[in-house]
Amino acid sequence: MSLAAAIARRAGRRTLSSIPALFGVIVFTFLLMRVLPGDPAVFFASGPNAGEAEIQMVREQMGLDKPIPQQLLLYLKDIATGNLGRSMNTGQPVVTDLINRLPASLELTFTALLLALSLAVPLGILAALRPNSLVDHGVRFLCTMGVCVPTFVSGLLMIYAFYYLLGIAPDPTGRLDVFASQPPVVTGFLLIDAAIAGEWESWAAAASQLVLPASTMALFVLAPLARMTRASMLAVMTSDFVRTGEALGLSRRRVVLVYALRNALLPVITIMGIVFSTMLGANVLVEKVFSWPGVASYALDGLLTSDYAPVQGFVLLMAFIFVLVNLLIDVLYGLADPRISIE
Amino acid sequence: MKLDRRNLLAGGAALATVPHFGREAFAQTRAETLRYVTGAAVNTLDPTMPGSTREAFGISVNVYDRLVSFGRKQRNGNWVFDIDNIRGELAEKVDISPDGMTFTFHLRKNAKFHDGTPVTAEDVKWSLDRAVSARSLAATQIVTGSWTSPDQFRIIDQYTVQAKVDKPDRLALPNLCTLYAVVFNSALVKKNATAQDPWGQNWTKDNAAGSGAYIVEAFKPGEQVILRRNDAWVGAVDGKPAPFRRIIAQTIPEAATRASLIEKGDADLAIDLQPSDIDTLVQRGRVKAISTPQFNAFTMIAFNMKIAPFDNKKVRQAIAAALPYDAIFKAALFERGAKLYGGTWTDKPTDASFPQPMPYKQDVEKAKKLMAEAGLANGFDTFFAFNLGAAAFAEPIAALVKEALADINIRVEIQKLPDAQISTMVTERKLPFFVETSIAWLPSTDYFFRNFLFGPQRWNYSGWNDERINELAGKARFETDKAKYDAHCRDMIALMAEETPIVMLWQPNQDAVMMRNIDGYTYGYHRQVDFRDMKRA
Numbered sequence: 001m002s003l004a005a006a007i008a009r010r011a012g013r014r015t016l017s018s019i020p021a022l023f024g025v026i027v028f029t030f031l032l033m034r035v036l037p038g039d040p041a042v043f044f045a046s047g048p049n050a051g052e053a054e055i056q057m058v059r060e061q062m063g064l065d066k067p068i069p070q071q072l073l074l075y076l077k078d079i080a081t082g083n084l085g086r087s088m089n090t091g092q093p094v095v096t097d098l099i100n101r102l103p104a105s106l107e108l109t110f111t112a113l114l115l116a117l118s119l120a121v122p123l124g125i126l127a128a129l130r131p132n133s134l135v136d137h138g139v140r141f142l143c144t145m146g147v148c149v150p151t152f153v154s155g156l157l158m159i160y161a162f163y164y165l166l167g168i169a170p171d172p173t174g175r176l177d178v179f180a181s182q183p184p185v186v187t188g189f190l191l192i193d194a195a196i197a198g199e200w201e202s203w204a205a206a207a208s209q210l211v212l213p214a215s216t217m218a219l220f221v222l223a224p225l226a227r228m229t230r231a232s233m234l235a236v237m238t239s240d241f242v243r244t245g246e247a248l249g250l251s252r253r254r255v256v257l258v259y260a261l262r263n264a265l266l267p268v269i270t271i272m273g274i275v276f277s278t279m280l281g282a283n284v285l286v287e288k289v290f291s292w293p294g295v296a297s298y299a300l301d302g303l304l305t306s307d308y309a310p311v312q313g314f315v316l317l318m319a320f321i322f323v324l325v326n327l328l329i330d331v332l333y334g335l336a337d338p339r340i341s342i343e
Numbered sequence: 344m345k346l347d348r349r350n351l352l353a354g355g356a357a358l359a360t361v362p363h364f365g366r367e368a369f370a371q372t373r374a375e376t377l378r379y380v381t382g383a384a385v386n387t388l389d390p391t392m393p394g395s396t397r398e399a400f401g402i403s404v405n406v407y408d409r410l411v412s413f414g415r416k417q418r419n420g421n422w423v424f425d426i427d428n429i430r431g432e433l434a435e436k437v438d439i440s441p442d443g444m445t446f447t448f449h450l451r452k453n454a455k456f457h458d459g460t461p462v463t464a465e466d467v468k469w470s471l472d473r474a475v476s477a478r479s480l481a482a483t484q485i486v487t488g489s490w491t492s493p494d495q496f497r498i499i500d501q502y503t504v505q506a507k508v509d510k511p512d513r514l515a516l517p518n519l520c521t522l523y524a525v526v527f528n529s530a531l532v533k534k535n536a537t538a539q540d541p542w543g544q545n546w547t548k549d550n551a552a553g554s555g556a557y558i559v560e561a562f563k564p565g566e567q568v569i570l571r572r573n574d575a576w577v578g579a580v581d582g583k584p585a586p587f588r589r590i591i592a593q594t595i596p597e598a599a600t601r602a603s604l605i606e607k608g609d610a611d612l613a614i615d616l617q618p619s620d621i622d623t624l625v626q627r628g629r630v631k632a633i634s635t636p637q638f639n640a641f642t643m644i645a646f647n648m649k650i651a652p653f654d655n656k657k658v659r660q661a662i663a664a665a666l667p668y669d670a671i672f673k674a675a676l677f678e679r680g681a682k683l684y685g686g687t688w689t690d691k692p693t694d695a696s697f698p699q700p701m702p703y704k705q706d707v708e709k710a711k712k713l714m715a716e717a718g719l720a721n722g723f724d725t726f727f728a729f730n731l732g733a734a735a736f737a738e739p740i741a742a743l744v745k746e747a748l749a750d751i752n753i754r755v756e757i758q759k760l761p762d763a764q765i766s767t768m769v770t771e772r773k774l775p776f777f778v779e780t781s782i783a784w785l786p787s788t789d790y791f792f793r794n795f796l797f798g799p800q801r802w803n804y805s806g807w808n809d810e811r812i813n814e815l816a817g818k819a820r821f822e823t824d825k826a827k828y829d830a831h832c833r834d835m836i837a838l839m840a841e842e843t844p845i846v847m848l849w850q851p852n853q854d855a856v857m858m859r860n861i862d863g864y865t866y867g868y869h870r871q872v873d874f875r876d877m878k879r880a
Contacts, residue, residue: 038763042770042801044394052799055770057478058393088394090564091386091548097565156599164603171609172600174566178378178591288596293566297596301384301565304732306763 007334011327018323025319026079026312030072033308040064040306044088062088062308075312084316085309089301094313097298102317103188104175105287105294109279111210112217117272120222124229124268125261128237139230143223155216155289162212170208172290180205213290217283221275228271232264239263265336273329281318375588377861377877380601380610384565384594389547390522391479400522401871402568402592405585407525407553408578410434410448410467410504411516415865415876421635422865422876426517426785432578433462433526433554443511443823446519450502453577456528456554464498469529471496471506477542481523487790488518510821513828517785522869528552554578556585556875567593570874579875586863586878605630605856611879612857612864614872617735618679621854631859634852635866636681639786641698642736643845644744645804646776653775657717659843662776663703665710665751667743672849674739679854683847692840695832697788698847701840710751722752728768728777731761736851737778770801779804780851784868788832789819796839805844812838 041059059065063074078085084094127139149157162169170177175190183194183202191210194203236242237260245255284296295314302310383398390403414428431437434448454462472493474481482491489512497505508515518524527547535546551559556578557570570590579585593610595601598617604610606629616624625632646653646662653659668684686692686700714720727744729737738759745755760768768774781795781802795802797812812835819831839845855864855872863876 036764037767038761038765039767039770040763043763043766054393054480054483061393089386090384091392091394092564100563156597159600159603164607167607171604171607173380173593173595173604178567178593179373289600291593291595291597291600293563298565304761304763306761 007331010330010334014327014330015323018326022316022319022323026076026316027072029312029315030075031068033306033311034068034071036306038306040088040308043305079316084313087302087310088307089305089310090298094309097310098295098313098317100188101293101295101298103190104292105280105296107175107189107191108210108213108217108286108292108294109276109283111214112221112279113272113276115214116218116221116225116275119218120225121229121268123222124226125233125256127226127230128233129256131234136230139226143226146219146221147223149219150285151216151220151283152285152289154219155213155286158212158216159289169212170205172209172212174291174293175206175209176202177205177209213286213292216289217279217286221279224271224275225268228268229264232267233260236260236264262336266333269329269332269336273325277318277322277325280321281314372589374879376591377587377589377612377874377879378591378593378610379872379874380593380595380604380613382594382596382598382601382615385562385568385592386564387548388551388559388562389479389544390525391474391477391481392544392548393478393480395480397869397871398592398594400869401873402559402570403525403553404522404555404867404869404871405557405570405590405874406551406555406559407522407527408433408454408462408555409520409522409524409526411437411520412578413517413520413868418635418638421633422863423635423638424866424868426520426787426868429516429520430580433467437516439516443515444508446506446516447499448504448506450504451577452502454554455575456531456552457558457573458528458531460528460530462526462528462554463501464504465501466529467504467526468496468498469533470526471504471524473527473542474524477544479523479542479544484521484523484784485518487785487794488512488514488516490515490518511823512821513823514785514787514790514820517787521784526554528554557590560589565594567591585875587874590874602856605858608858611861612855612872612877614853614855614870616854616856618677618852618854619735621679621856622677624856629859630856633855633857633864634679635855636850637782637853637866637870638681638850639784639868640780640782640870641683641850642680642778642780642848643804644740644776644778644848645845646843647772647774647804647806648844649772649806650775652717652719652723655717655719656842657713658719661710661713661717661751662748662753663843663846664706664713665747666703666846667705667747668703668848669705671740671743674743675736676849676851680849680851683849686840691833691837695788695829695836697786697791697832697836698850699836701836701847703840703846705747707750714751714753720752722754724754724756725775726756726758728758728760728765728774730765730779731759733778733780734759740778740848766801769804772806777804778848782870786868788835789816789828792816792835792839793820796835796844807842807844809838809842 041055041062041064045054045058063071086093087097090097123139127136130136159172163172176182180202183197183199186193186196190206191203194206242255242260245259281296284300287294287297299311299314381398383396385398385402387395387399390400410433411429412432413424413426414430415422416425433450433454435451436449438447450462450464456462474485475490475492489508489510495507499505531552532543532547536543556573556576558573560571561569572585572588574584576584601613602616602620602624605613606624621632624630646659648654672678672682683698683700684703686702688702692699727741729741741757745757748755783791792812793816796807797803797816815831815835819828822828853866853870860880861877862880863878865873865876867873
């Protein structure tokens with residue numbers, strides 16, 4: 001059986017088996033939001049009298065006046081028709097909000113992940129090649145610092161240093177300078193949209209806005225990636241085939257970068273999937289500090305005010321992305337290690 | 344084209360000037376643009392939508408006009424809104440009948456909506472009908488001015504509207520100044536209304552239909568709103584359009600970032616920075632701050648009078664006598680506000696204004712005595728709650744309350760609760776005592792008592808339902824004789840001092856921090872920025 005067919009078959013089976021999990025996530029989030037203390041109708045009924053009548057009005061508007069099983073059925077029906085409800089916080093349909101905000105989060109996360117990988121993999125390899133040397137300790141120190149300093153601290157420090165003191169970074173206020181022109185929306189990714197429209201000034205503006213938040217995020221996830229690379233490289237470097245390769249007189253470069261690295265990358269790919277999903281959902285602090293209009297800060301705002309629809313929509317989206325990422329990781333696995341595809 | 348030296352030079356000169364023009368144009372737009380940064384978000388363009396944020400109110404003030412509007416006055420050197428000085432906005436003249444019950448509004452004949460159609464009596468009547476009939480926030484506000492039914496509004500002719508109340512309500516006209524009584528372009532909204540939504544509320548959430556000083560150019564809910572000046576606006580005092588050509592109102596959640604933006608000159612104005620940062624910012628000299636005590640607001644510790652032992656007057660009085668007011672004021676607010684404790688009167692206040700400093704001060708001996716009289720010399724266990732969102736000032740309050748009450752044997756546990764949860768527990772009256780801030784748009788004494796110190800609504804945090812207050816406030820509301828009104832108010836304030844349903848702490852400052860060349864800031868009843876007043880010197 002060809003490699004591509006095997007991968008496709010596995011991917012198809014994975015997708016099917018994830019449907020019950022997604023359904024479970026929907027029901028669980030729905031119930032969880034309703035068990036949380038706090039009645040959103042009371043919070044949003046903020047008129048000068050805020051009496052029972054007004055609270056009831058908001059409750060009806062949010063569909064909370066019906067019994068919970070009926071609410072769940074209505075919600076499932078809405079999801080089936082692609083309607084995730086309306087956010088009270090932004091006043092917009094949740095689908096619109098997510099479509100507008102997801103590219104912002106994805107663009108930031110991809111950039112940060114690329115940045116982190118391009119640093120972590122070489123650093124991990126260097127550390128593994130000379131264990132317990134000065135380089136190894138240096139990398140360990142950098143990773144520890146990256147993990148120890150919370151992202152809002154490193155984010156604020158970077159803003160202070162590069163924006164406030166040195167003045168080389170643009171103002172940390174979202175994806176594009178307010179005075180720059182917005183490229184026409186095609187994909188929602190500003191870098192891609194600006195490139196399509198050929199507006200290189202906007203491209204540069206968007207890229208410069210990305211640097212600080214992406215670095216902040218990259219610093220934080222440097223540790224798992226670099227440490228994992230180091231550990232698996234160490235294991236691989238002592239294995240038989242590497243010794244054989246060296247004994248056969250293959251160049252050091254070829255042994256390390258071709259034979260050892262390819263085998264060492266498997267666990268790194270796994271970690272990468274987890275790191276990616278975590279970054280997308282959990283980097284609410286970076287989004288807040290840099291006023292980044294992403295999905296995580298959107299969900300947090302919803303959670304604080306018990307605004308059910310955005311939180312449910314966000315969790316569903318995250319579950320969906322997690323399934324997708326796992327699928328992708330599986331495919332990458334198949335490519336990195338052909339043995340995986342053999343049933 | 345023949346390529347010779349002259350052509351080449353001219354071309355070169357033209358090339359050289361292009362970026363120069365660009366830069367100049369940019370500098371010009373920056374100077375004519377006000378960039379306002381805030382931690383909150385605008386979630387709707389229709390201020391009457393249930394759930395609209397305070398930022399949304401602020402935008403609507405600039406996009407819509409009302410019939411009438413509050414004037415402004417100087418208060419300790421700062422400009423503040425003045426509820427006793429009402430001027431025409433869409434109305435050029437208001438005739439008030441001698442009995443104070445009929446208001447005749449003569450509209451400006453040159454007022455136009457943003458789409459160019461004239462503002463007529465029909466629009467006014469439709470908008471006021473909407474305010475009292477549609478399911479929105481407007482109805483519950485303007486009922487406090489005795490506006491309840493469409494029958495009260497009558498079209499006299501194309502440019503004249505008459506409005507009637509059945510009693511001389513002192514808040515009838517002030518209510519029409521508030522941002523809920525906005526005038527919509529009725530033809531435009533009706534075009535977008537449906538059978539289920541006869542008032543077009545779904546459409547006005549995302550679309551503006553006003554005649555105000557600014558036109559909405561871009562609206563990204565939760566991110567930013569860009570406003571463009573309406574050059575045809577005639578609602579100003581001097582009849583001129585607003586000074587700034589463009590307003591960018593941007594949501595920047597992190598207060599430290601907002602502060603550095605202003606200090607760097609990239610943003611012009613913010614009103615919600617951390618109180619602890621203001622002094623440092625001003626000392627560094629690149630920005631100025633206009634600090635106005637929010638004289639229509641008060642921060643308080645409210646006792647839940649529905650549950651024991653806070654249903655006992657002595658316990659409430661004991662706590663009021665045990666609190667270290669000055670220490671709390673310093674630690675929580677860095678003294679950035681006006682004190683509402685340490686009043687010097689004993690029996691009855693000398694003036695009828697509210698909120699005013701109440702005669703509470705720390706006296707631990709008295710507190711111990713009161714606890715003993717209440718039969719609780721050994722104290723009790725309870726918890727003190729505050730809103731997570733207000734932690735910056737509420738956390739120090741909670742810590743000091745806990746410490747001080749330990750001296751009179753009350754053992755306090757501290758609970759931080761998120762927005763929706765604390766709102767629910769307050770409404771269900773499950774919290775024993777907690778810190779809250781109340782704001783009245785129309786700061787008249789009877790209004791405060793009617794809304795915050797009597798009745799079943801949530802804003803009556805203590806759940807105090809004293810019939811004497813009901814009677815006095817009811818009388819005061821329709822009292823046209825100032826001396827009698829003041830007497831009723833002083834009676835109510837004295838009653839409150841005695842019963843101690845809440846302990847008022849202070850009126851926090853609104854600290855508007857802006858670039859040094861920004862002028863014209865006025866503290867508004869909505870605690871937002873009225874961009875129409877702002878200019879760059």
